[in-house]
Amino acid sequence: MAIESLMERRGTFDYILLETTGLADPGNIAPIFWVDDNLGSSIYLDGIVTLVDSKNILRLLDAPAPEEMVTAHEPGETHAHSGPVLSMAHLQISHADVIVLNKADLVTPDELEKVRDRITAINSAAKIHVTDHSRTPQIEGVVLDLHAYDNLANVDFEFGQKGHGHIDPAISTMSITTPPISPSKVSTIDEWLRAVLWDNNLPPPATSAGSARHPDRFEIHRLKGILALENGTFQIIQAVREVFEIRDADVKKDTPAQCKIVLIGTGLGISAEPWQRSLESFLEKDSR
Numbered sequence: 001m002a003i004e005s006l007m008e009r010r011g012t013f014d015y016i017l018l019e020t021t022g023l024a025d026p027g028n029i030a031p032i033f034w035v036d037d038n039l040g041s042s043i044y045l046d047g048i049v050t051l052v053d054s055k056n057i058l059r060l061l062d063a064p065a066p067e068e069m070v071t072a073h074e075p076g077e078t079h080a081h082s083g084p085v086l087s088m089a090h091l092q093i094s095h096a097d098v099i100v101l102n103k104a105d106l107v108t109p110d111e112l113e114k115v116r117d118r119i120t121a122i123n124s125a126a127k128i129h130v131t132d133h134s135r136t137p138q139i140e141g142v143v144l145d146l147h148a149y150d151n152l153a154n155v156d157f158e159f160g161q162k163g164h165g166h167i168d169p170a171i172s173t174m175s176i177t178t179p180p181i182s183p184s185k186v187s188t189i190d191e192w193l194r195a196v197l198w199d200n201n202l203p204p205p206a207t208s209a210g211s212a213r214h215p216d217r218f219e220i221h222r223l224k225g226i227l228a229l230e231n232g233t234f235q236i237i238q239a240v241r242e243v244f245e246i247r248d249a250d251v252k253k254d255t256p257a258q259c260k261i262v263l264i265g266t267g268l269g270i271s272a273e274p275w276q277r278s279l280e281s282f283l284e285k286d287s288r
Helices: 002-007 030-035 057-062 088-094 109-122 183-198 273-287
Strands: 049-053 098-102 127-130 172-178 219-228 234-240 243-248 259-266
Touching: 049 057, 049 088, 057 088, 057 109, 088 109, 088 219, 098 109, 109 127, 109 172, 172 273, 183 219, 183 234, 183 243, 183 273
Parallel strands: 049 098, 098 127
Antiparallel strands: 172 259, 219 234, 219 259, 234 243
């Protein structure tokens, strides 16, 4: 591929900024850089940045043109006909680590707040920078040098805390937390993630207690998390679609000693309760 050819010129550049077309799905591109062993020794995926047009984004989300629609994985079926409208704008926002909310000068403060709420409902784990004329306060740490996939030292542990899944029915954010786990339970988390990400199956809890319906048709676009281990160390989870990894983490000293997993996707439901009960039950089952 072109990037591999570029590696032959290593030393002549410091950073690669890949700009996709307006209708590109970042979920198809990101794993290539993340898990390709041939590229891994030379470059790494720093993060995904999505530029959002404050003036027009609500129309793109609510009434996308035919070419802006996203086709479902099932042959002959689209999300538009089988459920809430899912546009390419939804996908691009859902995969983002950073969102540059541009053209703020063209909307009123109330309109901007509605846009922010809608974006947060889709992806509350992403950092939002409000700009006009695409002028960011700085480049490093805002657009470049994000280390979104390999480092949580500079990340607010409350990521995903303000999700409002009821605002946008197409894509929402869910977060679940548990107390610290033993290092041996990391493999159990790995097994649970394989069921959720590979098989689109949420393992049912041991009991049917709970009022929220168990999700049976969902798709995870982005997942991130942090695992607090009982020995005082931490590990991070990163996933784009079905590709994920769990690795040792460098975290802030005041990071809360708890596990947290944030899921962004379609069909997650209106409550995090089934996800919470599923994970807790899975961990308990492994202890018996």
